Amino acid sequence: MSTGSTPEATKRKRLSAAARREVIAAAATEVFAERGYHGASIEEIARRSGVTPPVVYDHFASKQDLYRSLLETHFADLREVWRINFPGPDPAGERVERSFDAWFAYVEEHPFAGRMLFRDTTGDPEIAAMHAEVAAESRAGVMPLAAAELGVLNLADSATVDTLSMFWEVLRGVLQGLAMWWSERPDIPREQVVAVAMNTLWIGLERVQQGEAWSPGVRPET
Amino acid sequence: MSTGSTPEATKRKRLSAAARREVIAAAATEVFAERGYHGASIEEIARRSGVTPPVVYDHFASKQDLYRSLLETHFADLREVWRINFPGPDPAGERVERSFDAWFAYVEEHPFAGRMLFRDTTGDPEIAAMHAEVAAESRAGVMPLAAAELGVLNLADSATVDTLSMFWEVLRGVLQGLAMWWSERPDIPREQVVAVAMNTLWIGLERVQQGEAWSPGVRPET
DNA sequence: GAACTAACCTAGTGGAGACTAGGAAACTAC
DNA sequence: GTAGTTTCCTAGTCTCCACTAGGTTAGTTC
Numbered sequence: 023m024s025t026g027s028t029p030e031a032t033k034r035k036r037l038s039a040a041a042r043r044e045v046i047a048a049a050a051t052e053v054f055a056e057r058g059y060h061g062a063s064i065e066e067i068a069r070r071s072g073v074t075p076p077v078v079y080d081h082f083a084s085k086q087d088l089y090r091s092l093l094e095t096h097f098a099d100l101r102e103v104w105r106i107n108f109p110g111p112d113p114a115g116e117r118v119e120r121s122f123d124a125w126f127a128y129v130e131e132h133p134f135a136g137r138m139l140f141r142d143t144t145g146d147p148e149i150a151a152m153h154a155e156v157a158a159e160s161r162a163g164v165m166p167l168a169a170a171e172l173g174v175l176n177l178a179d180s181a182t183v184d185t186l187s188m189f190w191e192v193l194r195g196v197l198q199g200l201a202m203w204w205s206e207r208p209d210i211p212r213e214q215v216v217a218v219a220m221n222t223l224w225i226g227l228e229r230v231q232q233g234e235a236w237s238p239g240v241r242p243e244t
Numbered sequence: 245m246s247t248g249s250t251p252e253a254t255k256r257k258r259l260s261a262a263a264r265r266e267v268i269a270a271a272a273t274e275v276f277a278e279r280g281y282h283g284a285s286i287e288e289i290a291r292r293s294g295v296t297p298p299v300v301y302d303h304f305a306s307k308q309d310l311y312r313s314l315l316e317t318h319f320a321d322l323r324e325v326w327r328i329n330f331p332g333p334d335p336a337g338e339r340v341e342r343s344f345d346a347w348f349a350y351v352e353e354h355p356f357a358g359r360m361l362f363r364d365t366t367g368d369p370e371i372a373a374m375h376a377e378v379a380a381e382s383r384a385g386v387m388p389l390a391a392a393e394l395g396v397l398n399l400a401d402s403a404t405v406d407t408l409s410m411f412w413e414v415l416r417g418v419l420q421g422l423a424m425w426w427s428e429r430p431d432i433p434r435e436q437v438v439a440v441a442m443n444t445l446w447i448g449l450e451r452v453q454q455g456e457a458w459s460p461g462v463r464p465e466t
Numbered sequence: 467g468a469a470c471t472a473a474c475c476t477a478g479t480g481g482a483g484a485c486t487a488g489g490a491a492a493c494t495a496c
Numbered sequence: 497g498t499a500g501t502t503t504c505c506t507a508g509t510c511t512c513c514a515c516t517a518g519g520t521t522a523g524t525t526c
Binding site for chain 2: 191203207215218
């Protein structure tokens with residue numbers, strides 16, 4: 023699937039519009055992942071696509087448009103991973119593990135997609151806002167699945183909503199952090215990564231669910 | 245302490261070299277935090293410092309030099325937080341909580357420092373390498389403190405070293421993720437953030453330490 | 467093979483931004 | 497006040513890069 027850096031001497035081939043668009047999208051994902059939004063140049067994206075810069079503009083209106091398009095595609099993919107793996111009749115722990123495993127499998131197969139989504143938050147405010155917006159869609163899609171599991175907590179309480187948001191943030195931080203770490207150590211088997219995620223995240227959540235929270239921190243308002 | 249966006253009409257004041265350097269450093273931290281390395285322009289940093297661009301170059305050799313200098317200063321500050329708060333005779337749980345609290349207190353007081361350190365990883369490879377290098381120093385400074393606590397694990401085992409690295413990554417991900425989330429919701433009291441960190445991170449680690457790992461994940465090779 | 471279409475290129479524009487040379491203005495010492 | 501020093505500015509240079517106008521060539525249809 024990977025375009026790779028074609029060694030220059032490759033014969034130029036004429037592709038259909040759809041095929042070329044795919045090639046450009048894949049190359050752009052790579053470059054955005056490696057350099058971030060600002061650091062990525064259309065010229066490099068074009069070069070890795072085996073094409074010159076104007077061709078990129080035949081398929082995407084602007085650099086922003088290209089970026090947004092990739093962002094939406096890849097985030098939608100990850101949402102699908104949750105939607106497919108999380109719901110079900112099995113015990114929560116198994117479903118969480120299954121979802122984690124599928125999630126890590128996705129980033130294992132699409133390393134540049136993961137890096138692009140998780141690494142770049144910077145650049146001009148417009149891009150940051152776009153990133154936040156698309157990420158919020160994912161959050162809105164996935165969090166309800168998890169909220170149902172934490173039924174013990176009182177969902178009407180507004181302080182609980184904050185707490186839930188924080189748990190989401192913890193989940194996101196752990197998964198993304200592990201994914202980035204793992205992407206630089208491909209020799210580690212996926213099971214080991216999933217196990218660490220389970221051991222830190224799930225066991226903690228499970229305890230909280232059972233009311234065994236860390237006591238000194240629970241004081242309501244000091 | 246904050247420079248803020250001086251409303252243009254301010255009278256220009258002549259400062260000592262050291263004082264001006266401080267002002268520029270503070271302004272640069274803000275701008276790097278908001279826009280990332282590439283998105284930050286020397287011109288904007290200069291403007292927020294109440295000065296024109298060439299003055300920046302009287303104090304820092306280049307944009308890279310300025311960035312590196314800030315990176316080192318702020319990471320060193322955070323390392324100090326751990327060094328001061330973590331060691332001690334108290335039970336581990338209390339020391340962890342105390343450290344978390346102090347850590348979040350630091351990012352509460354220095355929001356731009358936090359954002360600059362945790363948000364930007366992109367741009368040209370040189371900058372990314374610089375970031376990784378300075379972050380590794382912090383890791384090297386802090387991880388030994390934590391490793392001592394997990395004495396139950398066999399430190400000679402190389403698989404354990406990987407696991408330790410992953411736990412570090414989880415810790416980093418959770419703290420940084422929560423810090424970024426919190427920085428956009430200043431009304432949340434610090435205790436609540438610390439409590440969530442403890443409930444997810446510490447309780448999980450504690451269980452692992454007691455050998456109560458999540459079992460289905462431990463299968464060696466499926 | 468001629469006519470048509472769609473993919474692709476050459477060559478360029480305009481703007482942004484890092485960085486500099488050299489001079490003006492303020493503060494200090496006497 | 498005058499001379500010397502230090503802070504700061506004006507006015508540029510140069511490079512990089514997003515984006516475009518208009519032409520060229522490769523496939524397709526008849």
